[in-house]
Amino acid sequence: MEDVLREGLSKITVFENVFYNPMAKFNRTLGVVFLNTLGSFVGRGDLVISDIMAATGVRGIRYFLESMSVDEVYFNDVSKNAYRCMLKNISLNNMVGVSNVTAFNLDKFMSLYTGIPFDFIDIDPFGSPLPFLSPIFSNLRKKEGFLAFTATDLMTLCGVHLEALNRKYNVFMVKTDFCHELAIRILLKNIFLVASHHDYAVSSLLATFENQYVRVYIKYERLPSKISMDKLGYLVVDGEGYEFISFKDIGGTSIGNKRLLGPIWIDSYIDKSFISLMKESSQKLGEELRLEGDFKPVTKYISRMMEDDTSIPYIYRISKLCKLLRVPQPPIRSVLDSLKSMGYRSYRSFLYPDGIRTDAPVKKVLEVLKSLRS
């Protein structure tokens, strides 16, 4: 008898050599909330989705059982063991014989899917999703829809290996104190470029970083006129903090001895109106499914996102600046209040407990930190 685990409403067995990470439970619960919100957003409770790298199938099973928005799920995994395991789990969750649940054991998954109009595809590979971008965008059957991509190659994306980052993601970077923020923006830049090769415009609804992964949720539309190069640009570093400049404005700009880091996604990556619906969904699902323990951390995370404003594409880490100045670290709230009282836009970053976003020059941030010491 295999052990049966419980995650959310699902029951899961894990076969030998099949991937299951209990630490990714939060990530899957957030996916449930995303799909529930998407259902209300597009006014449908019959979404057609794919868990295209399903392993045990836990993700697709939870989306089906918990999101209240999903009618059809297509599971797939290239591994034979994973395929046998997901079939077992589909059966354990009484989803066998349900005509709208299908499982495949394919590598060239997208070609099989030709003709299926997915509303949402979840792409959750080992490592980087880069090799899957073009197969996905070249086989989409809907004019608009939604995709989620996970990237676990954080050693590369965070610039621990800057050469690998340059080679794989085609970006020039240096080591910074906010590499997870930049990992999200580098990934989005690469998705944007491949999508635009296939005439799709993309916008980002939300992005997350947790433990060993970053994950982005995007909307795509086959509308070439909507593809705006303004979403991409560079961080400008001059030793006195950060600014940013869009692709469109870079032509002819003299940058003197400033350095350009990028290209990256410089647009917002959190859609505030969408995530405010997600917050309501998360609270409601926690109560209705009697899974408050699972959904409360998601509601809390979304609340932190709502305080942030990702239209500023860089972050200052207060602890690091205070260390540099050799002053004690003041409460973040006081730093934000001081900067706001000086007329600067200032937000707490949801990614780092000591991170702020502000359009104030770093000189002003340092002045505030020194003044708050006394």
Ligand SMILES: C[S@@+](CC[C@H](N)C(=O)[O-])C[C@H]1O[C@@H](n2cnc3c(N)ncnc32)[C@H](O)[C@@H]1O
């Ligand atoms: C990180 S695991 C997926 C975890 C799962 N989504 C979850 O939430 O538990 C990645 C899975 O992708 C599968 N995979 C890798 N390359 C693939 C390909 N080309 N086509 C389909 N599946 C693939 C692997 O066999 C593995 O089971």
